[in-house]
Amino acid sequence: MARIIEKKDKNGEKIFEIDYRKMISGISYGSKRVLRGVTKEKARAILNVELNRIYSGEYKIKNPARKHRLSRAIDEYLRWSRDHKAWNTFRADKSSLSFYLTYSGDVHIDSLSAFGFEGFKRRRLENVRKVTVNKDIKKVKAFFNWCVRNGLLERSPLGDVSRYKEEERDHRVLSSSEEELLLKSASPRIRLFIVIALNTGMRKGEILGLKWKDVDFDRGIIRVYGAKTNKFRDIYMNGWLIDELRVVRAETDSEWVISFRGEKIEYTRNGLIGAVKRAGIPHLRAHDLRHTFITRMIEAGVDHRTIMEFTGQKRLEELKRYSHPQAEHKKESVERLVRQKNFGRYLEEKNTGEK
Numbered sequence: 368m369a370r371i372i373e374k375k376d377k378n379g380e381k382i383f384e385i386d387y388r389k390m391i392s393g394i395s396y397g398s399k400r401v402l403r404g405v406t407k408e409k410a411r412a413i414l415n416v417e418l419n420r421i422y423s424g425e426y427k428i429k430n431p432a433r434k435h436r437l438s439r440a441i442d443e444y445l446r447w448s449r450d451h452k453a454w455n456t457f458r459a460d461k462s463s464l465s466f467y468l469t470y471s472g473d474v475h476i477d478s479l480s481a482f483g484f485e486g487f488k489r490r491r492l493e494n495v496r497k498v499t500v501n502k503d504i505k506k507v508k509a510f511f512n513w514c515v516r517n518g519l520l521e522r523s524p525l526g527d528v529s530r531y532k533e534e535e536r537d538h539r540v541l542s543s544s545e546e547e548l549l550l551k552s553a554s555p556r557i558r559l560f561i562v563i564a565l566n567t568g569m570r571k572g573e574i575l576g577l578k579w580k581d582v583d584f585d586r587g588i589i590r591v592y593g594a595k596t597n598k599f600r601d602i603y604m605n606g607w608l609i610d611e612l613r614v615v616r617a618e619t620d621s622e623w624v625i626s627f628r629g630e631k632i633e634y635t636r637n638g639l640i641g642a643v644k645r646a647g648i649p650h651l652r653a654h655d656l657r658h659t660f661i662t663r664m665i666e667a668g669v670d671h672r673t674i675m676e677f678t679g680q681k682r683l684e685e686l687k688r689y690s691h692p693q694a695e696h697k698k699e700s701v702e703r704l705v706r707q708k709n710f711g712r713y714l715e716e717k718n719t720g721e722k
Contacts, residue, residue: 371410376403383410435519438473444510455572463506466491476514479524488531497531504530539655540662541565545648552645556625557638559615563624564656566608568664568678571653575632577624582612593679600679 372384383402400417402410441464448460470487471479484507491500504525511523541549546565550558563574573591581590587609589602604612612624621629635653643651657678664674 371407371414373407383407435476436473437468437471437476437479440476440514440519441468441510444513447513453572459502460506460510463503464510466503467507476520481524481526481528484525484528488528492531497533501530501533504528538658539649539651541651541655541659545646546659548646548648549642549651553642554638556627556632557635557642559611559625560635560639560653561642561656562608562611564653565660566605567602568657568660568674569602570657570679571635575625575635578622579616579624580622582616582624584609584613584616591679598679600676602677 370386372386374382374384376382380403383405384400400413402413405413445457445461445464448457452460467487470490471483488500488504491503508523508525508528511520511525514520515523550561553561560574563569563577564571567574567589569577569589569591570593573593577589577591583590587604589604590599591602592599615624619626619629623629623631625632639651639653643649661674661678664677665671
């Protein structure tokens with residue numbers, strides 16, 4: 368903070384020290400000066416002149432990023448991420464940048480390069496899949512872009528870094544028989560999670576963050592805040608879901624729809640894995656329930672725009688990535704060809720007989 372300090376030198380003469388050091392976007396500008404033979408008003412006028420020079424951009428520091436090591440820049444970015452992003456997104460930022468800091472060391476951020484980052488990509492690929500490395504690339508790129516916006520770097524060193532081409536992953540869609548087995552094998556909390564996911568297409572975080580104040584039984588609507596879209600959306604509930612939620616609501620005093628001892632549940636992984644094992648069905652992730660909802664909606668003939676209103680997706684390409692016909696639906700599709708062919712023969716034979 369700018370200030371004026373009145374002092375006396377060793378000869379007893381009154382002097383003024385003005386301190387006009389300022390932190391702007393994490394970079395220190397300005398300095399300190401000792402003024403002799405001036406009044407306090409004159410010292411204040413000089414101080415104001417120096418501050419104006421700082422704010423007008425007259426002070427330039429060559430390569431200011433040299434003042435920032437990677438650990439310090441990451442700490443500042445994570446403070447910003449925690450304040451401006453969803454909790455799960457902040458945790459993902461912290462995880463990816465922690466791996467990057469461990470690999471790169473606490474170096475000056477302007478010494479980092481795209482060439483060095485390629486080594487980080489290869490090292491990560493030794494332990495995780497390409498899709499995970501691509502998420503790290505996205506997170507680290509966002510960090511460097513933030514550094515540029517805040518004046519810590521002139522440009523991002525990762526501008527030309529590309530992501531890996533990801534291997535095609537099987538998309539799991541729950542069959543009707545598997546759904547029945549899974550619901551019978553799940554604990555009450557996991558069962559409710561499954562029912563909500565299969566009937567709304569909500570994301571895992573959205574379901575676990577659901578409060579009773581967001582459930583409008585009179586209108587049959589769930590009010591959802593999408594952390595990815597930063598928007599609210601209304602999801603209409605069917606009769607099955609309304610009945611399930613009414614039963615749970617009558618038995619709990621918690622503000623959370625899915626809770627344990629009144630507190631919010633953060634994870635469902637172990638509970639879902641246990642239910643899957645007891646049901647004796649193939650591996651299933653929580654996100655596969657969202658896949659199942661979208662696939663069933665498409666097979667039921669629901670238009671894409673309506674499905675996107677349920678799921679909170681912005682682009683049609685995102686929806687197509689999740690939609691995969693079930694085996695029963697594929698079989699029914701080819702059977703239609705046989706029925707159509709047989710019906711054509713019937714018409715042909717009928718017309719021939721009439722002649």
